[in-house]
Amino acid sequence: MACSNCSSGGGVPKGCKSNGSCGTGGCNKLPVFDWLSNMELPSTEKPFDWVEVRFKNGRKEFYHNANELTLQVGDAVAVEAHSGHDLGNVSIVGELVKLQMSKKKFKPEKQEHHMKVYRHASEKDLEKWAEARALEKDTMMRSREVALRLGLKMKISDVEYQGDGTKAIFYYTADERVDFRQLIRELAQLFGIRIEMKQIGARQEAQRLGGIGSCGRELCCSTWLSDFRSVNTAAARYQQLSLNPQKLAGQCGKLKCCLNYELDSYMEAVKRFPSPNKKLKLKGGVAFFQKMDIFKEMLWYATDSNPNDWVPLKLDQVNEILEANENGEFPEDLGDFRFEEVKVEKVTGLEVADFVGGNAEDSITRFDSPKKRRNRGNNRNRNRNRNRNKKQGDKAPKK
Numbered sequence: 001m002a003c004s005n006c007s008s009g010g011g012v013p014k015g016c017k018s019n020g021s022c023g024t025g026g027c028n029k030l031p032v033f034d035w036l037s038n039m040e041l042p043s044t045e046k047p048f049d050w051v052e053v054r055f056k057n058g059r060k061e062f063y064h065n066a067n068e069l070t071l072q073v074g075d076a077v078a079v080e081a082h083s084g085h086d087l088g089n090v091s092i093v094g095e096l097v098k099l100q101m102s103k104k105k106f107k108p109e110k111q112e113h114h115m116k117v118y119r120h121a122s123e124k125d126l127e128k129w130a131e132a133r134a135l136e137k138d139t140m141m142r143s144r145e146v147a148l149r150l151g152l153k154m155k156i157s158d159v160e161y162q163g164d165g166t167k168a169i170f171y172y173t174a175d176e177r178v179d180f181r182q183l184i185r186e187l188a189q190l191f192g193i194r195i196e197m198k199q200i201g202a203r204q205e206a207q208r209l210g211g212i213g214s215c216g217r218e219l220c221c222s223t224w225l226s227d228f229r230s231v232n233t234a235a236a237r238y239q240q241l242s243l244n245p246q247k248l249a250g251q252c253g254k255l256k257c258c259l260n261y262e263l264d265s266y267m268e269a270v271k272r273f274p275s276p277n278k279k280l281k282l283k284g285g286v287a288f289f290q291k292m293d294i295f296k297e298m299l300w301y302a303t304d305s306n307p308n309d310w311v312p313l314k315l316d317q318v319n320e321i322l323e324a325n326e327n328g329e330f331p332e333d334l335g336d337f338r339f340e341e342v343k344v345e346k347v348t349g350l351e352v353a354d355f356v357g358g359n360a361e362d363s364i365t366r367f368d369s370p371k372k373r374r375n376r377g378n379n380r381n382r383n384r385n386r387n388r389n390k391k392q393g394d395k396a397p398k399k
Contacts, residue, residue: 034073034092034094034096035096036094036095036096047094048094048095048097048098049064049065049066049068050062050063050064050065050097050098050101050108051063051065051071051090051092051093051097051117052090052091052092052093052097052100053077053079053088053089053090053091053117054088054089054090054091055086055088055160056133056160057158057160057207057208058207058208058222058226059160060091061115062097062100062101062106062108062115063077063079063080063115063116063117064108064114064115064116064117065116065117066114066116066117067116067117067118067119069117069119069120071090071093071117072090072093073090073091073092073093074089074090075089075090075120076088076089076120076121076125076126077089077090077117077118077119077120077121078117078118078119078120078121078122078125078163079115079116079117079118080115080116080117080118081115081162081163081164081167083166083167083194084162084163084164084166084167085118085162085163085164086162086163086164087121087125087126087129087163087164088163125163128163128164128165129163129165131165132161132162132163132164132165133161135161135165136158136159136160136161136168137159139159139161139168139191140156140157140158140159140170142190143156143159143170143183143187144156146183146186146187146190147180147183150182150183150186152178152179152180152183153174153175153176153178154172154173154174154178154180155172155173155174156170156171156172157171157172157173157200157205157208157209158170158171158205158208158209159171161193165193166193166194167193167194167195167196168191168193168194168195168196169196169197169198170187170195170196170197170198171198171199171200171204171205171208172197172198172199172200173199173200173201173202173205174199180197183197184197201228202252202253202254203221203228203252203254203257204228205252206219206221206222206250206251206252207219207221207222207225208222209222210222211251213250213251213256214247214250215258219250219251220257220258221257225257228257229257229260231254231255231256231257231259231260232255233248233255235255235259235260235263236248236255236259238263238266238267238270239259239262239263239266240291240292240293240294241259266294269294270294272315273292273294273299273315274299274318274319274322276289276292277289278322280301280318280321280322280325280331280334281325281330282303282330282331282332282333282334283330283331283332283333284303284305284332284333285303285304285305286303286304287301287302287303287304287311287334288301288302288303288304288307289301290302290310291310297314297315297316298312298313298314298315298339299312299313299314299315299318300312300313301313301318301334303334311334311335311337311338312338312339313334313337313338313339314339317337317339321337
């Protein structure tokens with residue numbers, strides 16, 4: 001999605017006019033909203049000289065702006081690498097970098113060597129960067145063939161070239177430890193570059209590759225979700241979801257991260273309900289818990305004498321019976337508390353004048369094409385006249 005505030009429409013990273021405060025995400029993948037963009041620092045305070053630079057597929061690192069360059073969100077810069085230089089886009093500048101450093105527990109004073117920002121990327125740097133990026137797909141496919149030939153149980157999911165094209169990072173997933181020393185030798189000989197292997201998890205692989213989830217939207221992990229919390233089946237049980245692995249698993253094969261989004265609300269709502277282990281004591285027996293509906297505040301119980309008859313009860317009614325049991329009182333029959341839903345009759349036409357969200361004078365069939373009425377009387381008379389004329393023509397003498 002392009003950003004209307006970007007000088008390039010969100011296509012080429014040449015700078016963001018709103019300093020990243022638009023929040024559209026057109027400039028960056030996994031963007032950070034700059035909520036300090038409208039605040040000015042005191043004139044006596046020196047601007048913070050560290051920036052956050054984003055590379056391919058959301059990989060971000062902090063770099064020292066030792067040359068005091070004027071940098072904005074979205075600028076393409078050449079930064080120091082372990083050997084040579086790399087190219088990336090500035091994702092955060094200013095005081096917001098301090099907060100991001102504290103969140104990621106990055107302390108510049110404890111770093112042995114400060115990675116620096118060299119300069120703004122030139123046209124030659126961008127052309128060389130584009131040439132290296134164009135080789136990534138072919139490199140990944142050929143490296144998979146080599147790994148398959150060597151019999152390694154690993155999956156190379158992505159390749160990232162360094163900005164100067166002298167190094168490539170191979171991201172892979174594996175269920176067990178892999179000895180890829182021979183693989184590195186053959187890849188270095190095949191491509192003529194330095195090789196770095198980096199193992200990632202299934203969730204990180206889905207984050208890098210991206211895709212569309214079952215909800216119809218882009219994956220959360222590839223758009224805004226930056227930390228992966230553990231998800232277990234207890235989250236599905238609290239939300240009363242069917243434990244179907246095909247529905248609960250995401251594209252990474254793990255449980256969906258969105259199962260944790262509303263879990264706290266469900267756990268808070270469940271506290272108002274009695275424990276499923278509690279039984280309703282009656283004069284004629286005991287009623288056992290079967291299921292509940294948190295939204296409707298409904299619970300279903302069945303007696304031991306008739307386990308197939310599930311009696312729906314409101315939460316207030318259940319609490320009333322439990323309170324009576326504590327006082328030594330036992331209801332006669334659970335059916336006396338059965339909750340009956342009021343069935344709303346369906347309105348076939350728009351004869352009701354107070355229906356919500358529309359005009360009662362309008363008809364819902366006003367968009368339908370009118371049907372042609374057949375004049376059956378005229379057709380019948382026309383057919384009768386045609387038959388009479390035919391008979392008179394048959395009786396006429398032939399000349």
